[in-house]
Amino acid sequence: MSHTGGAYITTAFLENTLYMIKRGVELGGLPVEFYEALSKPKRILIVNIPVKMDNGKIQYFEGYRVQHCDVLGPFKGGVRFHPEVTLADDVALAVLMTLKNSLAGLPYGGAKGAVRVDPKKLSQRELEELSRGYARAIAPLIGDVVDIPAPDVGTNAQIMAWMVDEYSKLKGYNVPGVFTSKPPELWGNPVREYATGFGVAVVTREMAKKQWGQLEGKMVAIQGLGNVGRWTAYWVAKLGAKVVAVSDINGVAYKKDGLNTDIIAENRGLSGPSLLETFVAKDGAEHIRNPDAIFSLEVDVLIPAAIENVIRGDNVGGVRARVVVEGANGPTTPEAERVLYQRGVLVVPDILANAGGVVMSYLEWVENLQWYIWDEEETRRRLESIMTTNFNRVYQRWEREKQWTMRDAAIVTALERIYKTMKTRGWI
């Protein structure tokens, strides 16, 4: 970590993210002032949330809402509950949302929220109080056409339900569109639960078609069995791949002939370590104790879907996959990406691969603003169509610029839209 001279201490993740934008601005032939316009967030809110713990004592939790850029529309991005989250990492995640929303063609700017907490250590009552407290604390800066949070690591549909309820109580009337990824019974859409993983699977299929003609039978390994990882595993198998390995913090579940991923849909309450143990206990998977073994397995596609900075200079040498699809945000460092590029390994970047979550959030928001409801099939069809179109747009751009990485093509495409809109609005 080092000081930037600004309001926060920078981190490797933020430095890497800004480096990628700078590179994109240069490759796209865009002016340096444009980089400056994007290198700092428009607004940062820092909050302290008191929670009366079950032992009767008040504990304070620090939280943030970073609003990066709203030139394309209301701010949009998830909220992370994680014990090690920093303000600088939240800034990096907000920057990625600006790019992701632009690339997906959504009418949204980018934002991200976070609370430094380990949600697994809270009781259900404490978690509810924290979630409601966070919603109250950020309420002055959000709104259904202002800034629309959603889940990220450590948060889920139940937490969104508490937050939308709290915000609605403050307003005195129901405001369904202020948070997305809510439960289906509270203005949500059933697709959102698995939307990000479904989108990752669709993009993996499209990439496999370009690379091998089809996804059928290709061997896939996935890091992380949370919301994104487990639904990626389920859908990529439904689309024809053979998921041979999944991992979480307690190790890797490996099965050469392919895991039975129906276990995921049959055990919706299970995720992370408990789901991994179920693959071992019920599906006869081998349990490899070292979680990092996932990176060096002999597979066709590797999908990191847990956290950032996991494929780095020190472990990239072990990667044997021909394609890496980034389910997580920022899982590959620029150093590691350079090595993969030189070896001809294709990296499908996060802002393209994992956009299914926010695209689905957008569909839910459109439903909410009109008090309208689409059914599951119709919604999934729309999501699949947007993801496929986005993939093809980036792929075609990348094909024209063979010296670029696919990330370069995605970032330049996203930046061009933002730049054009900034110009039109007279911001630069």
Ligand SMILES: NC(=O)C1=CN([C@@H]2O[C@H](COP(=O)(O)OP(=O)(O)OC[C@H]3O[C@@H](n4cnc5c(N)ncnc54)[C@H](O)[C@@H]3O)[C@@H](O)[C@H]2O)C=CC1
């Ligand atoms: N939830 C969403 O809709 C979206 C999430 N993302 C990104 O996807 C990634 C995962 O997010 P979620 O699935 O929502 O989080 P989650 O909290 O539901 O799941 C994360 C999982 O990763 C596991 N994990 C953490 N460190 C690990 C490690 N070193 N090795 C193996 N497993 C590890 C955790 O135990 C947990 O099971 C994050 O980078 C997030 O920002 C991106 C787009 C949308």
Ligand SMILES: O=C(O)CCC(=O)C(=O)O
């Ligand atoms: O659905 C959303 O608005 C949040 C998505 C998100 O946080 C992400 O794509 O990283």
